Amino acid sequence: MTGQAPSKGAVTLEDVAEQAGVSTSSVSRYLSGKVRVSDKRGVRIAAAIAQLNYQPNTAARTLASGRSATVGVLTQDIASSFYGELVKGAEDELSASGYTCIITSVERKGFSECACMDVLLGRQVDGVIVMGHALSPRALSEYVGRIPLVVIGQKLKGPQCISLMNDYVAISAEATRHLIELGHTRIAFVGGLPKHSNVIARLKGYRQALQAAGLPFDEDLIEHGDMLASGGARAVARMLDRGSRFTALFAANDENALGARLELYRRGIAVPDDVSLVGFDDLPAASLMIPPLTTVRQPMVEGGRLAAQAMVALLSGKVFDVSLSPLQFIQRESTAPPRTSKL
Amino acid sequence: MTGQAPSKGAVTLEDVAEQAGVSTSSVSRYLSGKVRVSDKRGVRIAAAIAQLNYQPNTAARTLASGRSATVGVLTQDIASSFYGELVKGAEDELSASGYTCIITSVERKGFSECACMDVLLGRQVDGVIVMGHALSPRALSEYVGRIPLVVIGQKLKGPQCISLMNDYVAISAEATRHLIELGHTRIAFVGGLPKHSNVIARLKGYRQALQAAGLPFDEDLIEHGDMLASGGARAVARMLDRGSRFTALFAANDENALGARLELYRRGIAVPDDVSLVGFDDLPAASLMIPPLTTVRQPMVEGGRLAAQAMVALLSGKVFDVSLSPLQFIQRESTAPPRTSKL
DNA sequence: CATAAAACTGCAAGCGCTTGCATTTTTGTT
DNA sequence: AACAAAAATGCAAGCGCTTGCAGTTTTATG
Structure with missing residues (x-):
């Protein structure tokens, strides 16, 4: 005997063909649906497939056709x-x-x-x-x-x-503008890897909104984390520790916001009373936050x-x-x- | 020509064998590692593989061996x-x-x-x-x-x-006991599908702890959700709406706890001042909750x-x-x- | 050194399916 | 009814790999 697989008793195309009294090609074509088979055969094949509970072997199909689905x-x-x-x-x-x-x-x-x-x-x-x-x-x-x-x-x-x-720029500007319209002038930004295109776009929107409102851009209010909660928390901690003051915070994603929220809580800074928080993504956790997070919904x-x-x-x-x-x-x-x- | 795949110019075992001047079996065996091939060949085969950047075809392998990895x-x-x-x-x-x-x-x-x-x-x-x-x-x-x-x-x-x-029973009892030792006597339980074995076990632990402490079991303090945040919120809402009173809540999972937390917040009920909350699972969101959630860690x-x-x-x-x-x-x-x- | 045992190696037969080609059957037209 | 065109079918050759078997080489032993 040669290299054949442990058959597992699986039903093959050939079994179906035999049962239906047709060639394997017909069954194959019936299955693919690309080439019509006569109704008479079609019925017989369908019956055989059902009766045998045939399940095509994907590996064989892939090998033969070059497509793996x-x-x-x-x-x-x-x-x-x-x-x-x-x-x-x-x-x-x-x-x-x-x-x-x-x-x-x-x-x-x-x-x-x-x-x-x-x-x-x-x-x-x-x-x-x-x-x-x-x-x-x-x-x-x-x-x-x-x-x-x-x-x-x-x-x-x-x-x-x-x-x-x-396009993250426009919506980031909108989010920032929301904060500005609320009356905030010192708005912090917590991003992620600074070279990351997503972060760049969000920061850009943030700056645009600031500029449009005639507000200064302050390097001191920018911190980068890793787009994870822990990084967001640390970023806020760094800002606070060095004495940066802000009344609002725009986080480049919700994870950042989640971490920021926790750090704020740890320091007894109330949200939104002391600082307003805006996130980005609308993760499931965002609407469950206390208080529920203002954010940008990205489906x-x-x-x-x-x-x-x-x-x-x-x-x-x-x-x-x-x-x-x-x-x-x-x-x-x-x-x-x-x-x-x-x- | 017959049914051969659009070759894509992929390198095959045979190419490697030819390049190395050995049979395909040797290459196959070299690759599988199950049967030793002589060092001399091994080196040549390795070189050929590297040079050709050979990548085995999984479909063929699966078909031939009956194992798909x-x-x-x-x-x-x-x-x-x-x-x-x-x-x-x-x-x-x-x-x-x-x-x-x-x-x-x-x-x-x-x-x-x-x-x-x-x-x-x-x-x-x-x-x-x-x-x-x-x-x-x-x-x-x-x-x-x-x-x-x-x-x-x-x-x-x-x-x-x-x-x-x-074993969820013992740990659920422990979690409940924690609440009891804190002085709570009216502890609510928010579960999920009541027939779910996980829920059953957690409820059982809850009852055991109650009983061990000589506390009565009150049907009125039990509600079931769907183990999702929204269900947890609704469960709490139902309890509160019908006037059930409790100072602590044991949620069968963190999602439930998250939802419960939000509902409590909505109603101005403080956590943990007014009601203590215990979850189950220690999802990433648990430690990020405000306040961070007491829960059971399940790695x-x-x-x-x-x-x-x-x-x-x-x-x-x-x-x-x-x-x-x-x-x-x-x-x-x-x-x-x-x-x-x-x- | 001869010889048996052990270690390698190659051959070739599939694994179950798709598909080009040739053949047969059906359908449509005069 | 006869014939061409179209549709349906079957044949069989692989797809790239694994693996039993048999043949070959190496190693160990007497």
């Missing part, structure tokens, strides 16, 4: 709300279209970004969806043209590439879904021509006019 | 913190062991639980990890024996099955990791003999002695 999804950290929602939307949409997805966190120590991609490629994925900055632009460019790519939250040009982007699940649609379109050669739905400023209870006391 | 992971909702962390641990560990994982949310409308499993099975996964109650016991039993299974948070017996469980990432290890052991025929690390009660700032005023 699988798409890779690269994220930074599945466990975070942000990526979690994105992935959820993508997974949902993809599986509704008959694709399976392989989700990978790039975060894993010891694996380079490219290693993740290479694993995906070895798995014969038909395309990969890159969430946010899971892959650096440099790493990304390595793969352009080698495999269909859709990137959400990062710019990318090339053949077989779709990139879904939002993540839908974003993931759109990315998936874009991928499906790309893979089926159709044109994809939808863009992310607009960002939305959501005022909740963490912002209020400054009071002229304390701090 | 893929495991399915079933969750209820990847986007939730709870499942997100679980999945993260599993994915991390699995990929470190050379497995790829296919993560599926069962939540998807229109797909039955079994459909998810069947997709996984069609994908030739070598085994599947079921997170919590992603699959009902009934659905689960369908698959016992058909495929290696590891279940975390649910009991399951059978060949090729491992189930990882924690989810580690749980996912252990589940993955169990699966790897199962698949390699080794015995797996580790259990979940013990639950830990974490006291933070949401609990305090009751004050004899109000409510």
Whole structure:
């Protein structure tokens, strides 16, 4: 005997064909739906499939056709709300279209970004969806043209590439303006990696709003964390420790805001009485914050879904021509006019 | 020409073999590591692989060997913190062991639980990890024996099955006792689906502690939500609306606690001054709550990791003999002695 | 040194499916 | 009814890899 797999007694196409009294090609074609088979056969095949409870072998299909009906999804950290929602939307949409997805966190120590991609490629994925900055632009460019790519939250040009982007500048300006209109003049900004395009855009909006209102830009009011709660808390701590004074704080994302909120609480600074807080993303936790957080809503699940649609379109050669739905400023209870006391 | 895949110019085993001047079998064996090849060849093969940047074709490998090096992971909702962390641990560990994982949310409308499993099975996964109650016991039993299974948070017996469980009763009693020792006598309980084994265990612990302290069990203080924040909020609203009075609240999970916290805030009830709050899970959001939530720590990432290890052991025929690390009660700032005023 | 045992190696037969091509059946037209 | 065109079918050759078996080389032993 030669190298055959432990059969597991799985039902194969051939079993179905035999049962239905037709050739395997007919069954295959019936299954693919691309080529019509006569009704008579169709019925017999359907019956055989049902009776045998046939389940196609994906590996064989992939090997024979060169298409795996699988798409890779690269994220930074599945466990975070942000990526979690994105992935959820993508997974949902993809599986509704008959694709399976392989989700990978790039975060894993010891694996380079490219290693993740290479694993995906070895798995014969038909395309990969890159969430946010899971892959650096440099790493990304390595793969352009080698495999269909859709990137959400990062710019990318090339053949077989779709990139879904939002304009963060305008909405950040709007968020900042909200604070200004409330009467705040000393508004702090807590960002993340300063080179990160998202952070840059949000900071830019912030400056624009300041400038438009004739307010000075004060380096002292800017701090960067890591876009995680702990980093946000530390950033606020640094500002406070060095004596920077502010009555409002614009956090580049909700995680930052969450951390900032905690640090403020630790120091007995009330929100929004002493300082108003604005976040960005509208994570599930934002509306659950005490007080509920004023933020910018970025529909993540839908974003993931759109990315998936874009991928499906790309893979089926159709044109994809939808863009992310607009960002939305959501005022909740963490912002209020400054009071002229304390701090 | 016959049905061959759009080659994509991928490097194959055969290319490597030719380049190295050996047979494909040798290369295959070199790669598998199971059978030694002579050093001389080994070196040549390694060189050829590197030079050609060879990447094995997983589909072919799966088809030929009957093993896919893929495991399915079933969750209820990847986007939730709870499942997100679980999945993260599993994915991390699995990929470190050379497995790829296919993560599926069962939540998807229109797909039955079994459909998810069947997709996984069609994908030739070598085994599947079921997170919590992603699959009902009934659905689960369908698959016992058909495929290696590891279940975390649910009991399951059978060949090729491992189930990882924690004892929630004792720790729930401890959490409740904490409240009692603080001086609370009217302690509310907010659960989830009442038939859910997790909820049952937590409620049981709660009752045990009450009984041990000689405190009466009051039906009026029990409400069930859906283990999500919104359900927790509604549960608290119902209790308050019908005039139930309590100075402490034990939530069956942190999501519940988060929702409860918000509802309390809405009604001007201070935490912990007016009512103390205890959660369960220690989600990332728990320590970020205002005030930080007293809860039971259940190391989810580690749980996912252990589940993955169990699966790897199962698949390699080794015995797996580790259990979940013990639950830990974490006291933070949401609990305090009751004050004899109000409510 | 001869010879048996052990260690390698290559051959070739699949794994279950898709698909180009040739063949057969059906359909439409005069 | 006859024939061309269109539609449906079957054949069989792979897709890239693993693996039993048999042949070859190496190593150990007497």
